[in-house]
Amino acid sequence: MSLRTFILGLSASFGVAWLAVIVIPYLKMRDLAPVPFPESKNTAAIFNPKRTGRVAHGAKVYAENGCYLCHTQVIRPTYAGNDLYRADWGGKKEDPVRGDTRRETNAFDFQGETFAHIGLTRMGPDLSNLGHRMEALRATGVDPEQWLLLRIYNPQLNPKLWNSTCPPHPFFFSKREIKGNPSTDALPVDVGPDRELVPNSDARALVSYLLSLKKDHAVPASLNFTPVKKDDES
Template identity: 35%
Template sequence: MKFDRFAKLIAGLSLAFALPWIFLVMVPFITGSNLEALPYPEGQDIDGGVTAYPDKALYQYGSSDYGRQVYAAEGCAYCHTQVIRPTYAGADMWRKGWGGREEDGFARETQARDYLQEEIAPLGYQRIGPDLSNVGHRITDRDLMHRHLFDPTSIDRDSGMPAFLHLYDEAPDGSKLVPNKKAEALVDYLLSLKKDQPLPSKG
C-alpha cells in the first residue's frame, strides 16, 4: 500500500517533467532541425536574383562571418537579442524599425529558417539594449556604427552600453581612433544584420 503511493508519486513527477520536455524541447527540436531553404514560387519577384529563402548572399557584407565571432566573444548577446517575437508573445512588431524594412510596408517576425545560415544563432536572452535582428536597416552608416561601439553616450546621452574602446587604437598623433580588424569585422557583421528576407508566398 505504502509502496503504491510512492510509485504514484514517482510516476506523477516523471510525467510532470516529461510532458514539458516533450512539448518544449523535443517537438521544436524535431520540427526545426531539418529545415531547408525554400524556393520562391514562379512569379514572385525578389531583388538581387535571389531564388530561395533564406539566401545569405543577399545580405553578405565584407568579413561578417569573423564579425559574428567577435560579437560572440565580446558578449554583445548578454544585452542584445536577435529574434523578433510573434505578436502574441510580445510587442516587438510595434517598435519602430525592429521588424525590418518598414518603408516598403514590409517588416516581419523572425522565422526559424532565418537562422539556417548561422552555425550558432546569437539569440540572446535579455534585452538591456534593443534587438539587433534588423539593425542593418536602422544604422546604415559605417562611421556611425563605429561611433556606437567606441562612444555610445555621444549618440544617446543615457546609453547603458559600455564603450568597446579595446577594439580601437589611437592614431599616431592621438587625434582620432582607428578601428582594429575586430572592430571592422564587427561593423561588417552589424551592417549585414537583416532578418526580413521576403517569405515565399504560398500557392
Template identity: 55%
Template sequence: MSFRQFAFGLTATFGFAWLAVVIVPFFMMRSVEPVAFTEAADGKEGIYHPKTTGRVTNGAEVYASNGCYNCHTQLIRPTYAGNELGRPDWAGLKMDEERGDTRRESNVFDYQGEKFAQIGLNRLGPDLSNVGRRVEAEYAKGGDAKLWLMMHLYDPRANPQRPTSTCPSHRFLFEEKEVLGQVPQDALPVESPEGTVVIPSPDANELVDYLLSLKRDDAVPASMNYGPATKPAEAKPAAPQG
C-alpha cells in the same frame, strides 16, 4: 509507494516532457524544409534563399563574448506576441525608397549560419534584427555606415543625437597606434595623443561587419509571410530584387 514506483514516476514525468520539448523538437528542427516562391502569390518562382554577407560567424562570436544579448534582442515577434512590427524601423523599413514597406516578423532562416540564435534577454537597447538596414538608411544616411557604427561602439554618447544612450563604451575594441607613415584609412576621427591614431581592432571590424549584416527584411514567400493583411499587396511589386 515503493522505491521502484518512485524512481519510475520521476523518470516518466521528467522524461516525457524532456522528449517532447527538448529532444524531438531539437532533431526535427535540425533540417528545415526550404520554402518556395509561387508565381500566383509572389510573382516569381524559385526557392527562398536568405543571403547574409560579411564575417557573420566571427562577428557573432564577438557579439556573444561581450554580452550584447544582455541589452539587445534579435527577434521581431508576430503581432499576437508583441508590437515590434508596429515600429517604423525595427522589423524592416516602413518606407524604403525602393521597396516600400519591408517590415516582417523573424523567420527560421534569419538565424542561419549562427551557432546560437541571440534572441536576447532584455531590451535596454533597441532590437538589432535590422540594425544593419537601420544604420545604412537612417543613422548614417548618405554617410559611411561602418564609420557610424565604429563611432557608436567607441563612445555611444558622443553622438549629439544620443545623449541618453546607456550603451557601454567599447573603447577596448580599439587600439591606439603610432603613426609612422601615412595615417591609416580606418582611423577614427577622435582625439588621441599627439602622433597616434585610434584604429579598430580585428574584433571591432568583425563585430561591425556582423552588425551591418543584420538586415532581416528581405521579401519572403507569401506562404510564410504572416504580416498584417495590407502587406502582400504593397510588397508584391517590390519582391524581385537583385
C-alpha cells in the same frame, strides 16, 4: 508509495518535459530545409542571405561581448507583443521596390548562423534590421561604418547619446603613434598629439556583422505572419 511508482513518476515528470522542450523541438528544427516558394514579382527563388566570412566572425565577436544580453533580434509574433508598429524594426515601411517589408521573425532568418542571437533582454533596441537603419543613415551623409565604430568605442562620445547605457568597448581599438601618413581608418577621436585611434580586426568584423543585419527578406505566405498579407509578395 512504492519505490516503483516513485521512480516511474520521477521519470515521467522529467521525461515529459525533456520530450516536449528538447526532443520534439530538436527533431522539428534540426535540419530546416529552405522553403521553396512560387515565383513572385520580386524574387525568382529562395533567398538565404550569406552569413559567412567576416560576417560570421562578427557574429562571434557579438556573442563573445554579450551584445545579445541587451539587444534582441526577434520581431515577436503579434500575439506575444506588437513589434511591427516600429517601422524600422521588422523591416522597411516603404521600400522603393518591395513596399512594406515589415514582418515577424521566423526560424529561417537565422539560417546559416552558428548561433541564433535572439537575445535575452531589450535594454537596447532590437537589431534584426539594423542594416536598414544604417543604410538610412548613409543616405543622410553619415558613414555608417565609422558611426558604428565610434559607438562601439564609446557611445557617449556622441552628444545625443550622452546618457547611453550601451557599454563602451575601448579594447577593440589601439592608440598608436602616427608614422608617416595617418591611417585612413583612424577614428575622429583626439588621443593626443601624433597619435591615432585605430580599430582592430574584431571591431571591423563586428561592424560588418551589424551592417549585414537584415531580416526582412521575402518569405512564402505560410511563413509570413504579417497581419496584412500581400499575394504578390508572398
